[in-house]
Amino acid sequence: MASLKEVRNRIVSVQSTQQITKAMKMVAAAKLRRAQDNILRMRPYAQRLNGILANLTGLTGGEMVSEYAEQREVRRVLVIAVTSDRGLAGAFNSNIFKGVNALxxxxxxxxxxxxxxTVMAIGRKAQDYFGRRLPTLGSYGHVFTQLSFDTVRVAAEQAMDGFRNGDFDQVVMVYNEFRNVATQIVRTEQLLPLVPAEAAEEVATSNVDYIFEPSKEEIVQTLIPQSLKIQLYKAVLESNASEHGARMTAMDKATDNAGELLKSLKLTYNRTRQAAITTEILEIVGGAEALAAG
Known part of the structure; x- marks a missing residue:
């Protein structure tokens, strides 16, 4: 049985850990609110932009004439893996690793x-993991330190240039989609080549009349690069919100587990203390009886 000092030290250690997990949970909750607001604002914008692109594609005959829509034999692949910069978020990062490996x-x-x-690792955890296993493109290990559209735009443009130059025949994103605090879903989406919008045929048959300036084709060619950058930025924002939700859940469970462990340790401490007191009493009684017999 552990000594009283050892049990006391363990109790102090678990109490300190519990305070840290509580603080981390509160920090994650505060960051989650901001990240959730960002992704909730981005989703309608991204959907609307894709809708406009679908409308224009439908009005141009349903075919997307663009260098980013070229279908080629898939020989070289770029996988954009989005993780976090830090751990302590449960299975958040490992799910991405498993998703990429399964892909x-x-x-x-x-x-x-x-x-x-080739892997484009967005997030330090992805860079650390895939950097030892596969060729990597670019250095985006600390995107979430200063998360902004401009930072993600650089990564998107590098992927787009690689596809346009023939370095890659297909570009795929793997990221965590945010549903709620307790639920994050690993998504695999093809970024390049462009997949024709499902709404294009419906729009083409509608009686919508547009006035285009300068022309439908030029507008489509302008919107396509912007849409690609927005898609990647949306995936990064989804991952950011998912990270804070996963960390908040993980720290909440860690705090609860620390509480259960404290109960067990305090019970062990009281039992050990009672056993020590009983032993001391027995020794005193035995000594007294020995003196009386002598």
Missing amino acids: LREQYAAQAAAGNV
């Missing part, structure tokens, strides 16, 4: 075996 195993096994899979 390579199930969909891009031939390309991975040939060494034709």
